[in-house]
Amino acid sequence: MSAPYTGRCLCGAVTLRANAGPVATRQCWCRQCQSLAAGGPTNNAIFRVDDVIVEGKLGQSSWQAASGNTLTFRFCPECGTQAYGQSSARPHLMTLRIGMFDQPHDLRPEMVIWTDDAPDWAVIDPELECHPRQPPAASLAPPGN
Template sequence: MAISGGCLCGAVRIHSAEEPVAVRSCWCRVCQYLAAGSASVNAIFRRAAVSVEGPLSRFDSVADSGNHMTRSFCATCGTPVLSESRERPDVVIVRVGALDDPGRFRPTGTIWTDSAPAWGLVDPATEQVPRQPAPPRPEPRP
């Protein structure tokens, strides 16, 4: 089933022809900036399945994991939309808050729990990883 999303103001739209490879919450310090104090919720897609229309601003940084990240957000309304890693060019991370139906994308894992504040709620039903986990492997496709 096709997946669609976009930013708060509607200037950016995103589409995926496929379901995500994984959905995870992340409590790393950078995500706390992006998610206004909470964990970010991230759907990891095969890059080939995702298309984006509209003007994105980009911010490059080196993550706590050591990965070289480019985080993209709407230049008008500031909604975080994408995250990409130089080390993982085969996937693109979409912020679940930017998808049209966030209820469909329940996280199955929570990462960087060591960085969560003492009041941070970590869903005990999710697999928990104290820091950076091994990357999910997309299914090979013809």
């Protein structure tokens, strides 16, 4: 399956539609993501904001990430499903949680980041490109840069 991708939270109050494919897909082992994911990594698909429609009421929380950027995380306030996050460094992008998308889909991590923060029991696919911390941002630059 390819774009469009659709999804919803557990209770159905928040829906999303991505009308184009992601610019990247990543698994993140940073400490903040481990906290959000009950000790494991988050699995994310990064889309351009202009390609995504999110409907429904969202809650939000913000914090400073290890990268130094401010991350704003949005979720369904009814069921708590994580919807997406945005970084102050890349406001033109949305990092959507792969678990939010309807099955079947072809989204899967192509890169693993923040592996230095992964616990010793983490299972990291050796076939994927890995970065010990934040990867270079060149592939996620705004259009025209």
